[in-house]
Amino acid sequence: MTAIDPTAHLTAEQIEELGRELDAIRDEVIAGRGEKDAAYIRRVISAQRKLELASRGVLLFSIFPPAWLLGTAGLSVAKIIENMEIGHNVLHGQWDWMRDPKIHSTTWEWDHVSPSEQWKHSHNELHHTYTNVIGKDNDLGYGIMRVDEDQKWHPFHLGQPLWNLVNACFFEYGIAAYDLELGKNLHRSRRKDPEFRARARAVGRKIRKQALKDYVVHPLLSGPSFPTTLAATFTANLVRNIWSHSVIMCGHFPEGVQVFERRSIEGETRGQWYLRQMMGSANISGSRAMHFMTGNLSHQIEHHLFPDLPSNRYAEVAVKVRALFEKYELEYVTGPLPKQVFSAWRKVFRLSLPNRKREVTTRDRERELVAA
Amino acid sequence: MVTTPLLPSDYLDLVGPLRAGADLRGRIEAVHPETGDAATVVIRPGRDWRGHTAGQYVRIGVDVDGTRLWRAYSITSPTDRRDGRITITVKAVRDGKVSNHLIRRATPGTLVRLEQPTGDFVLPPSAPAKVLFLTAGSGITPVMGMLRDIDFDDVVMVHCAPKPQDVIFRGELRDLVAVGKLRLTEVHTAADGRLDIARLDELVPDWAERETWACGPAGLLDAAEDHWAGHGVRERLRTERFRPVTAVVGEGGDGVDGGEVTFSTTGRTVAADGTTPLLAVGEEAGVLMPSGCRMGICFGCVTPLRAGAVRDLRTGEITEAEPGVLIQTCVSAAAGPCDIER
Ligand SMILES: Cc1cc2nc3c(=O)[nH]c(=O)nc-3n(C[C@H](O)[C@H](O)[C@H](O)COP(=O)(O)OP(=O)(O)OC[C@H]3O[C@@H](n4cnc5c(N)ncnc54)[C@H](O)[C@@H]3O)c2cc1C
Ligand code: FES
16 A cells, blocks of 8 residues: 555656656557557457357347357357457557557447447546546546545445445446546536536437347347346346456556555656556456456556557567566566455455554655655 | 447448448459569459549558558559459559558458549540550559550550560550550650650650640659640640649758647647648547548548648648638648647
8 A cells, every 4th residue: 555655766767767668668569560460459359249249149049048148148258348358448549550440449439338438538538647646536436435545534435345336237337427427517516517418418328229229129139038138138238347347446456556646746757657557557367368358457557558559469568567567676466356356345345444543644654754 | 229339330341341331342352463563453342333434543441561551543444344343553662651562462352441433534435536645654554544445546655664674564555556556655764864755746746636644753744734835735635643743842841840730539649840741640640531642632631620720732821720621631731739620
């Protein structure tokens, strides 16, 4: 946590040198991007679409239990790939360099209730810029949870294990609400703001379309299998939500990840920005299949350093990034999924209560520094 | 409703990229070498291909190293080719991305994007009695499309190439000459130097009476336009340029300042100099920039200018942002900070 600054041993010059070394890693990948990468994403998109089609086809007969199982499993996997390895990454502009209007951040719409446009703003601009800065990065607990000692405790936080569970099950709706900044915008004074209303209507339209497809059209197409197909698509969405929620929780919540004070990012240099990304993210270790199913967000640290590099390159980038962590004696937070999920949940439980003893927080430390 | 957020076509494209109703694509079926640095590419166009008029060109989007690049190529196949295929003939440009890719690396089976054919470098509905083709290098391509399309009564061709072996379609031209369908003069510039346009009097004494189509490098075309105008027969001459008329401003970039260019739809801001077309600036930054001829003639690249000012690279003229102002990004460069709606 934040009691001791784990980067205190680095001089300003070292931090800038680290920045230059990271820039070099980035430049190397950009120079080498090419035909193989383009073929990769096209292959993934094509396979995902075929899997989704096939699964929905099987679900037309979901009245038979084996068909239900097979179709639901296939659809869950297809939906996960669509959101994680494809949607999230395309919307980051990772594939914009291909200049293919069909695979471009400005044209892509994903299978998610939050419209791409709004998600890009809150995710790419806010979360990725202000990563783990208290009061700036709303991903830090999504505005409903306390995930660091430095965040002020409120009795509302007592219920946060429950909020987190509900959020996991309906994650895409949570994201949509959060992209709309509902917490802030439902205030009487803001509710009438025409810009907010337009965005809320866009979300409403997207939800309607998504729900119509998953919960009306496809079940209807299944005829006698209507109820079972309905249950299947609901389950697939549930699986996808819980999976992405877990993966994303592992990105910033596990023990060992740092959060930052608003003031600490004033006048931040490139090197310092990189350092904040390095200290504010955590990876998930695992097999290639595991990395793929997380949309390579298992390489969260690398993704935060270079959000717009093609996801298929994070694995090779990780080797070099990890070497830099070692060189600069920084802690590379990583672990298998169950361990990281457990760690994150434990934090959610622990911080639902006020800080036990007066732990030293960043704020206190800064106060001391100022006093000295 | 069934496929949201995708369209049914996104799924149909998986199996039928050339089907009717799809974005217009083509499949490369073969690449035949023509000379040491030119090749003919045989393309099977999608079902919605409307067919071309001899002399027209097609805009083609090719993935080079994974990145889609758009270029224009004249169609060299006749309009009534039985199998419905079209051909383009590409000559390598030094360091040229698309030309070298098509000639040396493109493989049969590759999909490319196409636009419908366009261009007004064409024959009138009934072919004129006396015709002159004045061409150089790859400029022979649109003319070959015409020669293959119809039989002319009286056609003369003056073609310039460095050496005899550099003449594209050499064998076919010889055949046409042999059966008396074409009179051909080759100018070999490596040995004889550039064609002096005044030599036309000697090569084609009745040139001024002929309806003329000319295609080649800017030097040749500029000279021809002056020559025809000087003799008061400018309306008999039609030209096709493969490259834009050279910029009158910023030679060497002296004294021409660029600025920060914001692509507001994509949300990207990059620095640009005052001589690089905004089309290239945007493409380099990963912004989706529509384009066509890349030389200011097709208007395939027009984009609203939301703020700031741009300079027309052909004339040096400055355009400032106002509601409704559209610019051609392929021939406009930043003149200070500006905001482009892409
Ligand atoms: C209407 C039209 C029809 C055309 N028809 C044909 C055709 O039938 N066959 C054909 O081979 N080409 C044709 N071209 C030219 C073609 O579109 C490309 O410009 C050419 O192939 C070079 O593209 P590139 O990507 O290889 O070069 P780029 O990578 O774009 O350019 C590399 C370098 O070459 C220079 N350059 C660009 N174009 C040319 C050129 N034409 N000549 C000399 N230097 C150049 C550039 O300034 C740059 O410095 C046509 C162009 C137009 C506008
Ligand atoms: S691309 Fe043709 S006018 Fe600009």
